[in-house]
Amino acid sequence: MSLDFTWLADPLYQTWLLRGIGTTVAMCVCAIVLMFIFGIVGAAVIYFRVPLLETLTTIVVELLRNTPPLVQLFVLYFTLSELGLSVRSLATGQQIPVFSGFTCVVLSLALYNGGIAVEIVRSGLHAVPDATVDAARSLGYSRLRTFWHIQLPMAMRLSTVPMTNNIVSLIKTSSQAAFVAVADVMYYATQITLENFRNFEVMLVVWGCYLALASFASTVAGRVGRAMRIPGYGV
């Protein structure tokens, strides 16, 4: 079996791959930001034991963590269009869904990995010593301020390693965006294979792309974790 990479020289395929990588990166960055917001808000709701919301968050987190992200994506994609969230375009008179495939993928990635992030942040909050919290309270910080200024920063520092794994998992999961016709790198890869039938070589190239993205993300996360570290706290 011989590998043939001559198709990589074609400028059309190069543009496709680069455009796909751009979409993937944009999707991942949006999803990671949303994931942090979901994770922190969810962990805060569970930590403060907000009545009713706490139960709901626990249930939603269990649902998100124990079901396939692919099916979650399909549910989001079908449900949102089923609910009739669409606007009529004034120019053409067609119904355009408010949530495009891109938004659906970002939402589903942020929800799935946000469910995991809730657990990570929550265990980080538990690892913050009680004495520190008591000291902050006795200095006159309110509970909310204690949470925002003392507990959360320490919890995030304590949970850099599982959070890095979560981010890498998000990048890997983003490859399923091609299922709802978002033009990410996987989508363009299948397009290329349809044209030149070099299935295995194209998959190798895409694999390299994902490896590079994941390694880059874990390196950056490791650097950030080391730069933010407070001596005496954390591992």
Add this chain to the structure above:
Amino acid sequence: MSATATIKLVLPMRKMQPESRAFVYGMIGVPLLLFAALIGCYGRASGDALAWLAARSGMLLTGTPSSGLAGGFCANIVMSLAAMCVSLCTGMLLCIGTIANTRMVRLIASGILNLLRNTPWLIALYAMLYLLPFYVAVFGTVIPFSPFVKAVVGLSLPVTANVAEAMRGGIEAIPSGQWESARALGYRKNQILRYIVLPQAIPLLMPNMMTVYAGLFIGTSLAVVTGTSDVLSVANTITASDGSRYATAAQLYVLLLFFLFSFPIATLSRRLERQMREKS
């Protein structure tokens, strides 16, 4: 110690374990949540949607309208079990490679481990789909590679790395004194692994293994790309033939199926982990 034991005996049900509470919440709450989503989607027509689901659920579970367990959700379960068996063997080999004496073997094994760990599952599945031939002829007998076999191989690639990591974690948790005393007694390295370390490590790595299995089971949903008759492709076929009106209902039902299978495993693994933490 004895005081707490008696209190536990006197008040057995006063304070539930945290996992049991989460389990009860999840088992009651999630179906209710999905049901609410169904009603929110279909409104008046939710009765029809439920009737349609009831009529089609046998098809989604087994893949065929008649008896037989060759497809649908059963295929997902069989696929995950087969992939787990394969990746247990390969993962053990990889794990032994990462703790080998020879430096070269160690480097190669950890390189493979890192490569496999960073592979998206979808890409592993696609690559296997095109890399594996449709059949192999061994001494004249033709062994066909069905999409099912390809899916199993593709799934077990990334899981191998997870299994090897879980095993290495369990083996490293055994104190080094065990290794040293066994060596002082004249055991060889593979004998120490087999008779001393592995029997102690297996209970330690059970919770992690169960987490890996739950993740693998969730990952079998991606096997839809290989063309097996798993639950998602059956759902797609059904909605294509009956009209896409009930697509959401079918997807919600599939979500519930996956949840009902993998949530008990996740709860059990968390419980085992906590018991182990309390014991140590």
